[in-house]
Amino acid sequence: MKFARLGEAGSETPVVIDGDRTFDLRPVTSDVNGDFLADDPVGRTRAALDAGSLPEITDAASLRIGSPIARPSAVICIGQNYAAHARESGAEPPTVPIMFLKTPNTVVGPDDTVTIPRGSEKTDWEVELGIVIGTRTAYLDAVEDAAAHIAGYVVANDVSERTFQMEVSGGQWSKGKIAFGFNPTGPWLVTADEVDPQNLRLRSWVNGEPRQDSDTSDMIFDVHTIVHHLSQYVTLEPGDLILTGTPQGVAFGGKFPYLKAGDVVEVEIEGLGHQRQEFVAWEAGK
Template identity: 55%
Template sequence: MKLVRYGKPGAEKPGLIDADGRVRDLSAVVSDIAGEALGRESLRHLKAIDPASLPLVPEGERIGACVGRIGNFIAVGLNYADHAAESGMAVPPEPVLFNKAPSCVVGPDDTVLIPRGSEKTDWEVELAVVIGERASYVSEADALDYVAGYCICNDISERAFQTERSGQWMKGKGCPTFGPLGPWLVTTDEIDPADLAMKLSVNGEFVQDGSSSTMVFKVPFLVHYISQFMILEPGDVITTGTPPGVGMGMKPPRYLKAGDRMEVSIAGLGVQRQTVAQG
C-alpha cells in the first residue's frame, strides 16, 4: 500500500495510490497519515478498503511530505563505508545519531532553499523508516514489527554549518526545506529494505548510484539500537544514511546553487524532483 498526503502546505489531506497510480482521498477514513493512523490495526483497516470506493483526487494537486506531525526526525551518519571514506572519516563502531528538525520537512517536489550564508549546501539520497508502533527497548529480531513503512528522504546538508562551526552536526541538517520526504509511504509488506537501488542526479547528471545493501548497520538493528536510548513514537522518522557521491566528496567539492535541479529515487519508493533556490 502506498500512502500519500496532498494539498497546500500545512493543510495536507490523507490519500492512497490506486493500482492505476491515481491518488484517492482517505479523508473520510483517517484525518491524516500520522500518529495512530500508522499503527498495525489502522494499516490493516486501510488495506482492506477498495480504492475504487474512495473519491479520486484531481490531477495536479501538490504532494506533501508522506508523514504528518513528525515528532522525532532522527538521522544516522556514516552508515555506508564508501561514503565514510569519501568524507575522510572512519566507519564508526556504533551508529552515529543526530537530529534533523521536524520543521525542515517538506514535500518531495517542493523547492529546496539554500540557507542564508551558505556556501556548501549538499545532497544525500537516503532510505527513511517510518515508525508505526511505540518502540522502547525492542529486540533486533522484532524491530520490523514496529515499522509502518519506508520512504525517500533527501537529507539536505550544509557542510560548513555541519562540520566547520563546532558543536553537533544538527546545525547543518535542520535548515528550512532540508527534509523532503515522499512521495509515498510504502508499507512494509511491499518493500524489503535490504537491497534497494538508490539514485540521485543533479541537472541530469547521476552523482549517486548505490544500494541499501551496502549499509553498515541495517534497518532492524537501527530501530533496535535507537530504541535503547529513546522511545520511538508512531510517525517518527529515521533516515538511515547515504551511499557515496555527495558533493563534499567530489574533487573539487561541488555544492548546490540556485537553479539546480535534483531528481532522487529509490526502487519501489518513487521519485522526488526538486529545484534549488536562494533562501
Template identity: 60%
Template sequence: MKLLRVGPVGQERPVVMDAAGDLRDIGEPEIDGAFFASGGVARVRDALDGGRLPLFEGKGLRIGAPVARPGKVVCIGLNYRDHAAESGAAEPEEPVVFMKAANTVVGPDDEVLVPRGSVKTDWEVELAVVIGGTARYLDSREAALDVIAGYAISNDVSEREFQLERGGQWDKGKSCETFNPLGPWLVTADEVGDPQDLAMRLWINGERRQDGNTKNMIFDVAEVVRYLSQFMVLEAGDVVNTGTPAGVALGLPGQPYLRAGDVMELEIAGLGRQRQRVGQA
C-alpha cells in the same frame, strides 16, 4: 500500499494509490502519529481491498510529505562504507546518531532553500523508515521490523560548513528550513519486502552523482531501529533517515555544492521519485 498527501501546503488531503494508479480518499483526517498508532494502515488496506474508498479527483495537485507533523526525525550518519571513505572517516563501530528538526520535512518536489551565508549545501539520497508504533528497548531484529509502518525517499540536505566547521553538534548543518524533502509516497512495509536490496540514485542537473544500494549499509534497517530504541523511545509517526551512499558534494573533486537554480532528482526502487529546484533563503 502507497499512502500520500496531496494539496497546497497546510491543506493536504490524505489518499491512497490503488493498483491502477488512481487516488482514493482514505476517509482519515491525517496520516500522522495518531493514524499509525490507531491501526490506520490496516483500516485503509481493508477499505481499499473491499472497494469502499471513493475516487479522489486530485491529479496534478502538489504532493506533500506522506507523513504529517513527524514527532522527530532521527538520522544515522556514515552508514555506508563508501560514504564513510569519501568523508575521510573510519567506519563506525556503532551507529552515528544525530537529530534533524521535524519542521525540515517538506514535500518531495518542494523548493529547497540554500541558507543565508551558506557555501556548502549538499545532497544525500536516503531510505527513510516511518515508525508505526512505540519502540522502547526492543530486544530483537524481528521486533524492530514489526514496528515499521513503511518506507519513503528522503533527501537529507546538509550544510557542511555549518555541520563540520562551526563547532558543536551536526544538527545546525542539518536543520535548516526545507532540508528534508520526503516522499512522494509512504510505501507500507509489506509491499517493500526486503529493505536491504533497494537501488538508490541521485542526479544534479541531469548528471548522476549517487548510485548505490541499501544492501551496502553498515548497520541495516532492523539494527538501526533496534539500536535507537535503547537510547530513546521511537513513537508512531517518527521518521528515521538511515544514511547515504557515496557521491555527495563533500566527497567529489571540486566539491560542487548546490547553488540556486540547481535541480536535484532522486529515486529509490519501488519508492518513487523526487525532484527539487534549489532556491535561496
C-alpha cells in the same frame, strides 16, 4: 500499499494509491499521522476500499505532493552508514551507529523548492532510505523485534550545509541539517509488507548528471539493527522518521561542486518513488 498526502502545504489530503487510482482517505483518518499508522492502517484502508467508501480523486496528478507523513514528533538520522561514504568524508566506517537529529519542520514535500540558507557556500544533497515508525518503540530486546514496529519506508533527501555541520558545529552535526525544508520526503509511504529494505537501489542527480548510485545492501547497520539500537536510547513514537544514511557521491567528497541557486536535484529509491527539487537563494523577508 502506498499512502500519500496531496494539496497545498498545511492543508494536504491523505490518500491511498491503488494501482493507477487515488482515493481520499478522510473517511478513515484525518491524516497520515501517528494515530493512523498505529491502528492497522493497511487493514482499515483495505476494508474501506473493498466497501467502496473512499471517494476517488480524479485530479490527483494536478495536485502538489506533500510529505507522505504528517509532521513527525522526531526525525532521527544515522550518519556514515555506508563505508565508501564514510571514507569520502575522511573517516573510517563507524563501529556503532552515529546519531544526529533534524527538526520536524525540515520535512516537506518531495518536489518542493529548497532554499539555500543565508551565507551558505556548501549546501549538499544526500539520498536516503527513510524508516517510518508504526508502533511505540522502546528498549527492544532483540534486533528481530524491530520489524513489527515499522509502518513503512520513504525516500528522503537529507539536505546538508557542510560548513554549518563540520566547521561551526561545536562537535554536533545538527546545525548543518536543520534549515527549514532540508528534508524533502516522499512521494509515498510504502508499507513495510511490500518492501525489502536491504535490497533497494538509491540514486541521485544534479542538473541531470549522475551523482550517487548504490544499494541499501551496502549499509553498515541494516534497518532492523538501527531501530533496535535507537530504541535503547530514545522512545520512538508512531509517525516518527528515521533516516538511515547516504552512499558515496555527495559534494562533501570533493568530486562535485556544492549546490547553487538554480540547481535541480533529483533523488530516487527503487519502488519508493522519485523526487525533484529546485534550489533557490535565500531572500530577506521570505
